[in-house]
Amino acid sequence: MNDLLVLVAAYLYLFAALGIAEWLRRRQGYSVDFTRKVVHIAAGMTVLFLLAFQSRWMALIPPVSFIFINTLSYWKGTFQAMETGERWRLGTIYFPIAFAVLTWWLWETKSLLVASLMPMTWGDALAAVVGRRWGRRKFRVPGGHRTLEGSLTFLVVAWVATALPLAFVSGTPFPGWQALPVALAVAVGTAVVEAISPWGTDNLTVPAVAALILRTAASLT
Numbered sequence: 001m002n003d004l005l006v007l008v009a010a011y012l013y014l015f016a017a018l019g020i021a022e023w024l025r026r027r028q029g030y031s032v033d034f035t036r037k038v039v040h041i042a043a044g045m046t047v048l049f050l051l052a053f054q055s056r057w058m059a060l061i062p063p064v065s066f067i068f069i070n071t072l073s074y075w076k077g078t079f080q081a082m083e084t085g086e087r088w089r090l091g092t093i094y095f096p097i098a099f100a101v102l103t104w105w106l107w108e109t110k111s112l113l114v115a116s117l118m119p120m121t122w123g124d125a126l127a128a129v130v131g132r133r134w135g136r137r138k139f140r141v142p143g144g145h146r147t148l149e150g151s152l153t154f155l156v157v158a159w160v161a162t163a164l165p166l167a168f169v170s171g172t173p174f175p176g177w178q179a180l181p182v183a184l185a186v187a188v189g190t191a192v193v194e195a196i197s198p199w200g201t202d203n204l205t206v207p208a209v210a211a212l213i214l215r216t217a218a219s220l221t
Contacts, residue, residue, distance in 0.1 A: 014062065120190075126151045
């Protein structure tokens, strides 16, 4: 597919996700905490569009542009569905930074690129939902708190979400069942990092640790 068409499709998808999240907030009464997670998952799954890009430079345009778009929204409240108003919560800016760096670094191995973003995309979002609703065993980190229930959810979801692209994306160094132990190592490492990262920096640290574990494992095959 032509890279320009893929780029247009990626932007249509992202702005549609923002529109849906804003509709859920305004018309359906969902909290910003919930709509932030909708946007977060949608942004992370943009990585699937990268499988269709031929040019690394074209693939970098969406994440790099959203560093600036999200920074503007952070200061101006442009997209209120993903803004809490808390000035220390910079996760919406950190995540596209991590996305852009990993796109550049892991471009030649798309399965690792997709897999490295899955713990943060799915694990973090669902951990927050479970922790907020059912979390009882809380522990503090600078800028907030975590729950044991949320961290365990992160571990399980990150394992599954990482294993799928490792097993099935073309060119994977870990086909089929070989993906499971590698994905488990990623899930454990990122769950620990997510649990201790302060002030939204897990949006940087979790993808970074996932990528480092995956690259190390791939170098040993």
